[in-house]
Amino acid sequence: MTQGFFISFEGGEGAGKSTQIRRLAERLQAAGHDVVVTREPGGSPGAEAIRELLVNGAADRWSPVTETLLMYAARRDHVERVIRPALARGAVVLCDRFADSTRAYQGAGGDAPASLIASLEDHVLSGTVPDLTLILDLPAEIGLERAEARGGAARFESKGLAFHERLRAGYLEIARREPERCVVIEANADIDAVTAAISRTVDQRLER
Ligand SMILES: Nc1ncnc2c1ncn2[C@@H]1O[C@H](COP(=O)(O)OP(=O)(O)OP(=O)(O)O)[C@@H](O)[C@H]1O
Numbered sequence: 090m091t092q093g094f095f096i097s098f099e100g101g102e103g104a105g106k107s108t109q110i111r112r113l114a115e116r117l118q119a120a121g122h123d124v125v126v127t128r129e130p131g132g133s134p135g136a137e138a139i140r141e142l143l144v145n146g147a148a149d150r151w152s153p154v155t156e157t158l159l160m161y162a163a164r165r166d167h168v169e170r171v172i173r174p175a176l177a178r179g180a181v182v183l184c185d186r187f188a189d190s191t192r193a194y195q196g197a198g199g200d201a202p203a204s205l206i207a208s209l210e211d212h213v214l215s216g217t218v219p220d221l222t223l224i225l226d227l228p229a230e231i232g233l234e235r236a237e238a239r240g241g242a243a244r245f246e247s248k249g250l251a252f253h254e255r256l257r258a259g260y261l262e263i264a265r266r267e268p269e270r271c272v273v274i275e276a277n278a279d280i281d282a283v284t285a286a287i288s289r290t291v292d293q294r295l296e297r
């Protein structure tokens with residue numbers, strides 16, 4: 090069976106994940122790859138229904154542990170129905186947020202225990218983890234300004250600057266612990282410079 094390549098994009102609000110995924114998808118498609126673009130929370134019909142519960146409403150609508158469980162219910166459906174089938178047929182999967190978002194938002198940003206999150210990763214993902222994770226890093230206030238300018242104050246954007254600073258530190262800690270999988274991309278740069286850095290990294294990894 091062929092095996093595809095799984096890339097996740099991570100980082101705080103307004104870091105440029107969606108912008109950069111669109112650009113990378115076009116470039117890889119032009120090079121002849123079968124590319125699947127997807128996102129979390131969501132990415133399958135069931136997970137998109139759960140997404141509505143997660144991204145709307147008051148900031149304190151869910152506790153971090155409840156949020157973690159909803160995220161993992163959505164993630165399991167997405168992995169089973171979209172990501173695994175795509176990888177099995179040899180596609181390059183570009184996922185806008187994945188498991189590291191739970192570690193960062195509910196773990197570092199909230200107070201969901203790292204042991205709970207690690208156990209869910211182990212039992213729920215059962216080996217479906219990214220081959221490469223691009224962490225788009227920029228100061229929290231700049232990301233929030235970008236997201237605000239784009240419009241639509243979503244639930245996580247309303248959690249305040251201190252939350253988003255813990256989030257950023259959480260992502261950098263993930264990259265420090267898993268340097269093989271994770272590459273930190275300087276996202277406080279112009280859009281083309283970020284695209285160029287991502288292209289270099291992805292081409293290197295796809296050639297391996
Ligand atoms: N390098 C950049 N410099 C300046 N503006 C940027 C840059 N990258 C993206 N933007 C703009 O910032 C806004 C947020 O970008 P984008 O939606 O790609 O971020 P995101 O990481 O997907 O955010 P979210 O987590 O909220 O979905 C958009 O209006 C986009 O055009």
Ligand SMILES: [Mg+2]
Nearest residue numbers: 106107108185
């Ligand atoms: Mg986005």
